[in-house]
Amino acid sequence: DAKTTQPPSMDCAEGRAANLPCNHSTISGNEYVYWYRQIHSQGPQYIIHGLKNNETNEMASLIITEDRKSSTLILPHATLRDTAVYYCIVSRYSGNTGKLIFGQGTTLQVKP
Amino acid sequence: SAVISQKPSRDICQRGTSLTIQCQVDSQVTMMFWYRQQPGQSLTLIATANQGSEATYESGFVIDKFPISRPNLTFSTLTVSNLSPEDSSIYLCSAPGGPYGYTFGSGTRLTVV
Numbered sequence: 001d002a003k004t005t006q007p008p009s010m011d012c013a014e015g016r017a018a019n020l021p022c023n024h025s026t027i028s029g030n031e032y033v034y035w036y037r038q039i040h041s042q043g044p045q046y047i048i049h050g051l052k053n054n055e056t057n058e059m060a061s062l063i064i065t066e067d068r069k070s071s072t073l074i075l076p077h078a079t080l081r082d083t084a085v086y087y088c089i090v091s092r093y094s095g096n097t098g099k100l101i102f103g104q105g106t107t108l109q110v111k112p
Numbered sequence: 113s114a115v116i117s118q119k120p121s122r123d124i125c126q127r128g129t130s131l132t133i134q135c136q137v138d139s140q141v142t143m144m145f146w147y148r149q150q151p152g153q154s155l156t157l158i159a160t161a162n163q164g165s166e167a168t169y170e171s172g173f174v175i176d177k178f179p180i181s182r183p184n185l186t187f188s189t190l191t192v193s194n195l196s197p198e199d200s201s202i203y204l205c206s207a208p209g210g211p212y213g214y215t216f217g218s219g220t221r222l223t224v225v
Contacts, residue, residue, distance in 0.1 A: 041149070041202055042218060043116075043215075043216030043217055044155065045216075046209060046214060099157055102155040102156070105154055
């Protein structure tokens with residue numbers, strides 16, 4: 001599975017959009033981009049995933065560049081409860097058929 | 113999505129002893145995963161537990177230290193054996209959570225003294 005690179009930390013003002021970048025320059029054609037977050041050492045929580053098209057759900061949007069070498073997770077209106085470590089993971093599998101390998105993630109601090 | 117019950121939530125153990133962690137999923141799943149999260153670090157995959165076969169361990173993890181059982185499609189245990197202070201970590205289990213994504217247990221915080 002391809003490796004990802006994320007900034008170690010980011011700040012965001014409450015109510016503003018949080019844009020979390022991820023580089024995955026060695027991603028291959030059959031690899032998906034997953035985003036998870038972990039709040040206060042709880043179990044990680046699934047946010048969103050995609051292959052090559054942009055995706056949106058009730059939590060966030062995922063923008064994947066055309067060459068698929070990078071992506072951005074967007075939390076449209078960050079709240080204090082969005083303070084967490086966000087993990088970008090690239091995996092060959094989807095639909096619950098493979099393992100997730102976590103990198104170091106980005107610590108997002110949402111400030112009042 | 114699937115719900116995982118993990119226990120114990122925390123424990124303090126003497127060095128040289130063992131701790132067994134249990135995870136129960138509310139639906140049948142083909143694979144379950146065990147992770148370790150050392151203080152201030154990210155999650156590291158220990159092994160994949162498949163029902164009816166031996167677990168598959170990641171590099172750096174061995175069965176003698178981390179024996180895993182998977183007696184049916186809803187349950188798995190991880191034992192951390194011959195405990196040392198370096199084993200003090202959070203241990204988490206994970207399983208497919210539905211059409212997309214994976215669900216995680218709430219974690220077991222282990223302190224070895």
